[in-house]
Amino acid sequence: MSSPTDPTEREPRSCAILNLRPTISALKILHFVQDDIGNAGLLLAAAVVFALAFAGCSKQGPPISEAEVKAIFDKTLPSTVDDAMWERAPVHTAKLIPQDMVEPRLMRASTPFVNVQSITDGRQMAFRLSWSDATMDDIPGQGRFGDAVAVQLPATTAPDAPAPQMGEEGKPVEITYWSAVFQAAVNGRKDDIHALYPRAKVDHYPFEAPSLKPGSTEQQAMAKRYAPARSLENPMAGPRTVPVQDLVAAGPGTLQPAEKTVSLGSGTYVKSGWSVVLIRPLPNGTQLGGRTQVAFAVWEGSHQEVGARKMRTPWIPLTLESAR
Amino acid sequence: MARVYNWQIGREMSYWYPETRPKRQFAAVFDTNKCIACQTCTLACKTTWTSGKGQEYMLWNNVETKPYGFYPLAWDVNLLEKLGPQSWEGRRYGGRTIFEAAEAGERVLGWRPEEMDYSNPNVGEDDCLNGVEKGAHFTGVHNSWFFYLARICNHCTYPACLSSCPRGATYKRPEDGIVLIDQGRCRGYQECVKACPYKKTFYNTMTGTSEKCIACFPKIELGLQPQCFVNCIGKIRFAGWISKPENARADNPIDFLVHVKKVALPLFPQFGLEPNVYYIPPINVPREYLLQMFGPGIDAALETYRNAPKDKDLAGLLTLFGSTEQIVAKWKRADEQVVGYDEGGREIVRVPLREPTHIRQAFDTKQGVARGNIS
Numbered sequence: 001m002s003s004p005t006d007p008t009e010r011e012p013r014s015c016a017i018l019n020l021r022p023t024i025s026a027l028k029i030l031h032f033v034q035d036d037i038g039n040a041g042l043l044l045a046a047a048v049v050f051a052l053a054f055a056g057c058s059k060q061g062p063p064i065s066e067a068e069v070k071a072i073f074d075k076t077l078p079s080t081v082d083d084a085m086w087e088r089a090p091v092h093t094a095k096l097i098p099q100d101m102v103e104p105r106l107m108r109a110s111t112p113f114v115n116v117q118s119i120t121d122g123r124q125m126a127f128r129l130s131w132s133d134a135t136m137d138d139i140p141g142q143g144r145f146g147d148a149v150a151v152q153l154p155a156t157t158a159p160d161a162p163a164p165q166m167g168e169e170g171k172p173v174e175i176t177y178w179s180a181v182f183q184a185a186v187n188g189r190k191d192d193i194h195a196l197y198p199r200a201k202v203d204h205y206p207f208e209a210p211s212l213k214p215g216s217t218e219q220q221a222m223a224k225r226y227a228p229a230r231s232l233e234n235p236m237a238g239p240r241t242v243p244v245q246d247l248v249a250a251g252p253g254t255l256q257p258a259e260k261t262v263s264l265g266s267g268t269y270v271k272s273g274w275s276v277v278l279i280r281p282l283p284n285g286t287q288l289g290g291r292t293q294v295a296f297a298v299w300e301g302s303h304q305e306v307g308a309r310k311m312r313t314p315w316i317p318l319t320l321e322s323a324r
Numbered sequence: 325m326a327r328v329y330n331w332q333i334g335r336e337m338s339y340w341y342p343e344t345r346p347k348r349q350f351a352a353v354f355d356t357n358k359c360i361a362c363q364t365c366t367l368a369c370k371t372t373w374t375s376g377k378g379q380e381y382m383l384w385n386n387v388e389t390k391p392y393g394f395y396p397l398a399w400d401v402n403l404l405e406k407l408g409p410q411s412w413e414g415r416r417y418g419g420r421t422i423f424e425a426a427e428a429g430e431r432v433l434g435w436r437p438e439e440m441d442y443s444n445p446n447v448g449e450d451d452c453l454n455g456v457e458k459g460a461h462f463t464g465v466h467n468s469w470f471f472y473l474a475r476i477c478n479h480c481t482y483p484a485c486l487s488s489c490p491r492g493a494t495y496k497r498p499e500d501g502i503v504l505i506d507q508g509r510c511r512g513y514q515e516c517v518k519a520c521p522y523k524k525t526f527y528n529t530m531t532g533t534s535e536k537c538i539a540c541f542p543k544i545e546l547g548l549q550p551q552c553f554v555n556c557i558g559k560i561r562f563a564g565w566i567s568k569p570e571n572a573r574a575d576n577p578i579d580f581l582v583h584v585k586k587v588a589l590p591l592f593p594q595f596g597l598e599p600n601v602y603y604i605p606p607i608n609v610p611r612e613y614l615l616q617m618f619g620p621g622i623d624a625a626l627e628t629y630r631n632a633p634k635d636k637d638l639a640g641l642l643t644l645f646g647s648t649e650q651i652v653a654k655w656k657r658a659d660e661q662v663v664g665y666d667e668g669g670r671e672i673v674r675v676p677l678r679e680p681t682h683i684r685q686a687f688d689t690k691q692g693v694a695r696g697n698i699s
Contacts, residue, residue, distance in 0.1 A: 100429065102490070103429060103430060103431045103490070104429060104430055104431060104488070104490060104515060105428075105429035105430075106429070107428060107429040140512070140527075140529045140532065141438075141439050141527075141529055142436075142437060142438055142439040142441070142442060142514075142517070142526075142527050142529075143436045143437060143438040143439070143514065143517075144438070144439070145514075181532075191377075191530065192377065192530075193377055193378065193380060193529070193530065196529055200380065202380055204375075205375060205376070205377065206375050207376075223377075226375060226376030226377070226379075227376050227377065227378070227530065227531050228376075228507040228531065228533075228535065229507040229508070229510065229528070229531035229532065229533040230531055231507075232507050232508035233508070234507060234508050234509070234510070234531070234532075234533060236510070236511055236512055236531065236532035236533055237530075237531040237532055237533065238531075238532070252490070253490050253491045253492060254491070255491060255511070256509075304436070306512075306513045306514065307490055307491070307511065307513035307515065308490045308513075
């Protein structure tokens, strides 16, 4: 999986341009060897140059979709960010703008864009989202936030889309949210203060008293009582089996968990950027060959971005390829 | 932004939500002159509420030595500096509150502590202002001073934590004015941590939510005072209900101390939150410092407190502090006794104005023996 880069620097699509750099390099070699090998040798070297140029065409990346997110059809969905299937899915570079409509706003822009690809099997949609991020932020703390990304779709496909920022009353949106903090937990970081502060010294937790058998029903029930958010089954509190949450909203400030999180996801940090795959059901009323809208948001943890403080997109058209 | 009235600053101010006062408001009076910083209150709270994972660093109640004690570090001076000049025109505040001084894109002027700011809860403990010269001894005037400031959530009338939460996860209970964070709704944005000037909301890294002092509401609902009150060794604390100034009743202990005698003052009223923990200011601290911390009522409050030995009502009510676990809703002085009543008017405590003194003779004539300390 290559790291996300600025679209202007991304690998060009035309073969001639694509191989400009190897061609120039080869010509330099050509000039260097000319004196020694004569004209016959020069012809041979030129053939090598064209061969190199032709070979370069086979490294062409996925196509580009400028105006919309195109979900291509496939019978199976990729589950990882580096699945070869993504080579076929068109890349849409979604420009991000600061959330500056409701307080608290993001006053200083950060992540400029997110590259989006999508594949659907007619029942679910997979999104691959890649963006540059110089810092990997997956540790929660006081004044410390994790990197995150979200995909938003209208809860019902209709010509009249909800307000792009979290929907509106009567026109809810569905959001699938991935967090680097959740991912670290799913990847095996222990649900314990020592996982965050290895040298922490804790005198005593009442629910870990010697009189309680570790892992017993009684012990676990007591531990839960000492974690109020967990007692109330707040999905922020874990325990966590997936790094994503399914959420619904009908306007800013109304975000709440969906009845159940059914989406899947996984994210990896490679070469100064995140790549995240999110797999979620097709939104209500959306089908193969159909159209709807989609929006994205990215949170840069080291920039104190959390909640409403985020980089976001407006609605972007989303087309679903027909079954083949 | 709505316009609301804040009696502590003597004027209307801007607030995120319209004025909606609870049916009654939980309030407290702390007498700073009695506090010995034994931290029994801190431990009472800690063992009752914050023994869980992710709560290790949390002190919903703490006692810090002023001027150099802070938890978290520099919680007050950071904001005082950000807020700029804070002038009083008599009892009217002429500066900006933290709601009025909010920067573009923000709901409240605040700052967000980092984990290191919580690393030294005892910083400045027992440090007094300026060094003490070698050979210095008390000559009648305290040139060097410090005092202990016990702090819990102020369960403000206009809470900054509540106004800053973009998803309405923080709420003020209409029945008693206690401010709570809904642990089922909070998503751990820490906006409340940034906004609360008193830094009494805390982020729990293990549950991904922010938590705060709950004023021991399960006890309040039973008519009992919170844990940090009833475990106080120095008997410095008194919990009850406060009325608006125009509705103040002299037989309500909190009203009497705050509105009638005006001996107990809010902490940093200029921030604009109308906090509901009131402090009897320390008498050994320079006026300017106290003016900044407790507002323009400081001179009258100090004079009234110094005069307490001659004021039987005030001295009498102060003896009710720490005398019962129950909330004293009404009180009266009956000659040399002070009586506390519950909500229903039932007598719950009776305390003499002065404890009777008994002098035991060194020699027991009946037994014909000299008394020792244990006989």
